[in-house]
Amino acid sequence: MFFERPDSGELAVLVHLDLASENEPEDPREFEELVLSAGGDPVSFITGHRNAPHPKFFVGTGKAEELRQAVEEHAAGLVIFNHNLSPSQERNLEHELKCRVLDRTGLILDIFAQRARTHEGKLQVELAQLQHMSTRLVRGWTHLERQKGGIGLRGPGETQLETDRRLLRGRIKSILKRLEKVRRQRDQGRRSRLRAEIPTVSLVGYTNAGKSTLFNRLTESDVYTADKLFATLDPTMRRVELNDVGPTILADTVGFISHLPHKLVEAFPATLEEAANASLLLHIVDAHSEERQTNMQRVNEVLEEIGAHELPTLMVFNKIDLMSDVVAR
Incomplete structure (x- = not known):
């Protein structure tokens, strides 16, 4: 909830x-x-x-x-x-x-809880939050017993600090089973595309680099975009026709961020698998950002972590209309 x-x-x-x-x-x-x-x-x-x-x-x-x-x-x-x-x-x-x-991990988890829209995305957020919460269950925090939902407490519901660890483990196990079922269905769809020889192009990049805006232009779609971090969470896929290629699946993915918590890397296979199994990656870079070199490196680190660092990659520099005398770092 x-x-x-x-x-x-x-x-x-x-x-x-x-x-x-x-x-x-x-x-x-x-x-x-x-x-x-x-x-x-x-x-x-x-x-x-x-x-x-x-x-x-x-x-x-x-x-x-x-x-x-x-x-x-x-x-x-x-x-x-x-x-x-x-x-x-x-x-x-x-x-x-x-x-x-x-802390930083709890903050990012909360943003993910706000952005999740699909059934799978909500399950993934809840799993990551419950795993994070399980390390912080200590009896006797009386000053927080009646806290309701707020930043860091969205997703699985109220933080009930007296929650029995056994019940928590049971809920985590249940979510993992449901996610595995969804994952098998997604794998079946991916195998069908491979049999039909339909390539997949995944958009990756640092959060707020403009991936969804470019995705909308390429696919004539209306995926939610905003000038905020993690505006997109759930992976979105569209079929497009490319000259000299034919039908192609274009996949928009969640933005990466520095020191992305491992709980999120582990809990969000939907987004990460689309990148790891793509025929081509479009690495979108905010050319206007002073941190663009650092952000490119951080994206490459996550790609290496998920085994996608050796895939063919096309660098796309976005927001060049905002550039003046930006000094790259």
Whole structure:
């Protein structure tokens, strides 16, 4: 059961640290876009520097006090980190701040919960959220017992912290069985296309690079597009006629993002399999983005992870009309 999105955003304090121990730091601007995509209303952005995360709070004790004051000053109900937190760090912060705390993985999972439209997509989101939740079930979080749906809590329903782990495992097992049935049906469709010698061209790229807009132009379709991260979640396929090729399947896929949580890579075979089994990849790049070189590399890393890095690939640079003196990084 998915929660209805509130008319106004949740008041949220954002946290981003520059860590000396991180080889590939997260982008704070992208982080704020993610929060806005989730429906958050940022009221404070706390930044800092550390050599390594604090084992108890991720941030130091002084920064934790700064967070507590920001939550109190702005009456925020949520603190969101641009980093992945351990279950104990998340729990310690919630006890200290007396509000919900969400890490980067939880934030991305929530956005996926909002975007899923198909039956399979909703099952995949629920599976990923339940797997994430299972590591965070600890009895005694009385300050959150009555929390309802909000950012990080959409998808499977209320976070009932007293949920029995056995019931949780049973639900995960049930979803896996249903997804396997859908997967077999999808495999059958793919084999039928192969027998008919109909090639598949998959659009891949960093999130918000403009894949769905290009997909609509190529197929004369009306797939949902928006200038926000993860506007497209469920894979969309259309049959088109190409000169010198004939009938071809064009597949739009979910956008990639830096440090895409493995829970999502594992839970979303529909999108990833269409890329891994394509005859050709169209790698869409936002040419206007200052981070385009970095984003291209991050997409290539995910393609390698799913075994699609050696497929024939055509680079497509999008949004060139927005370019002026952009410096690539």
